[in-house]
Amino acid sequence: MDGGDGLDRTGTRSVKWLTAGVGQHAGRIPLGVADMDLPGFPALFAALRDRLDHHALGYTRADPAARERVARWYARRHAADIDPDWVVLLPFGPRTAVRVVLDAAAAGPAPRGPVLTPTPEYGGFAAVAGAAGRAVREIPLDRTGGVYGLPVDELAGACRRAPGAVVALSSPHNPTGRVWGAAELHALAAAAAGCGGVLISDEVHCEIVHPGRRHVTAVHAAGEFARNTVVVHSVGKAFNVSGLADAFLLVPDADLRRRVVATLEGFGFFEGGRLLGALAQEIALEHGGPWLRSLTAGLTHRRDLIVTRLAEAVPGSVDCVPEASFLLWLSGAAFDGARPEGVAPDAGIREVLLAACGVELTDGSAFGAAGEGYARLNFALPEPVLAEAADRIARFAEKAPGRRSARR
Numbered sequence: 001m002d003g004g005d006g007l008d009r010t011g012t013r014s015v016k017w018l019t020a021g022v023g024q025h026a027g028r029i030p031l032g033v034a035d036m037d038l039p040g041f042p043a044l045f046a047a048l049r050d051r052l053d054h055h056a057l058g059y060t061r062a063d064p065a066a067r068e069r070v071a072r073w074y075a076r077r078h079a080a081d082i083d084p085d086w087v088v089l090l091p092f093g094p095r096t097a098v099r100v101v102l103d104a105a106a107a108g109p110a111p112r113g114p115v116l117t118p119t120p121e122y123g124g125f126a127a128v129a130g131a132a133g134r135a136v137r138e139i140p141l142d143r144t145g146g147v148y149g150l151p152v153d154e155l156a157g158a159c160r161r162a163p164g165a166v167v168a169l170s171s172p173h174n175p176t177g178r179v180w181g182a183a184e185l186h187a188l189a190a191a192a193a194g195c196g197g198v199l200i201s202d203e204v205h206c207e208i209v210h211p212g213r214r215h216v217t218a219v220h221a222a223g224e225f226a227r228n229t230v231v232v233h234s235v236g237k238a239f240n241v242s243g244l245a246d247a248f249l250l251v252p253d254a255d256l257r258r259r260v261v262a263t264l265e266g267f268g269f270f271e272g273g274r275l276l277g278a279l280a281q282e283i284a285l286e287h288g289g290p291w292l293r294s295l296t297a298g299l300t301h302r303r304d305l306i307v308t309r310l311a312e313a314v315p316g317s318v319d320c321v322p323e324a325s326f327l328l329w330l331s332g333a334a335f336d337g338a339r340p341e342g343v344a345p346d347a348g349i350r351e352v353l354l355a356a357c358g359v360e361l362t363d364g365s366a367f368g369a370a371g372e373g374y375a376r377l378n379f380a381l382p383e384p385v386l387a388e389a390a391d392r393i394a395r396f397a398e399k400a401p402g403r404r405s406a407r408r
């Protein structure tokens, strides 16, 4: 299917389009994997093209100016004072970065504690930690007053019982799109410090914060507990270069930083070193601010479109209006009673909408046990395609037996 205003990803081996089965199933709309069916920052792609004209992509040293560039970006964009020495430039993406931090933390003086993660939560933490043989404990988000919050007391209690615990979360949050507050992040950094552990804050969605909200980076929010805090970041999500982006870390503690670099070396990596990813990072951080403002405006407009349409057609389906990024958390319970033929009565909402409307969402179970019964919808796609997806879901919900649409 064509992207509506021109971004056709057929034949690019896009994970999102392959997962949705676009190609084998005419007309399918992919709303799953978290990258954008929207063009990225033109200057970045122009710089990549220029670099490729050189026809030599050999081993490359990390740019010595890259750490200062990261610090300048944080000062300009997030009003955060970052010491360039805290920056560790990685030759791989954020998911692998989490593994490296886990290993580096475990190589320190504290015992190797469990990984505590609030859920629903981006599944990378549980997957990577589990595969590395670490105990993983999911702690459901707080839902006091109908608003998702970090389960600070439960996480702090779990830290007290588990020396060396690692608290891992995404901030802003994938899947709900919440922008966490400084006080809750400070409390979690304190809890991690209290047990000799680490707070890992994965902030890859922080460059797309919707109007009226402000992202606070965890190393800043942590204050006196910054030494027990690590931020994982990458320009991949915001600039649509997750296929090549290098991640970077902010690691205020010098000992932990040394262990991170030693862990990298243990995997045969050295700092920086992935030429095209490093170039994308350079152009994004040096020049990408104004472009991000227009991207955010476009995504906020799309958020309003999809939230309004779904809230009207399927009351209760919008579980949480996102404050950042391009992900919308939907409650499957709102679709109860709507089952297309041939779909099992206990099928999840992803399966139902795929069969009934040809739209592919990510099933909530990918975000831990607390995500079961939910689904995540990625709205970073051309407006006509998003409008078509919303229409299909609305038409299906209105036709479904036993549905109470707001329009009736």
Ligand SMILES: Cc1ncc(COP(=O)(O)O)c(C=O)c1O
Binding pocket: 034, 093, 094, 095, 096, 122, 124, 170, 171, 174, 202, 203, 204, 205, 236, 242
């Ligand atoms: C919070 C978060 N971290 C990391 C990633 C992806 O990391 P990677 O590109 O290394 O797979 C995602 C992707 O959705 C994410 O939402």
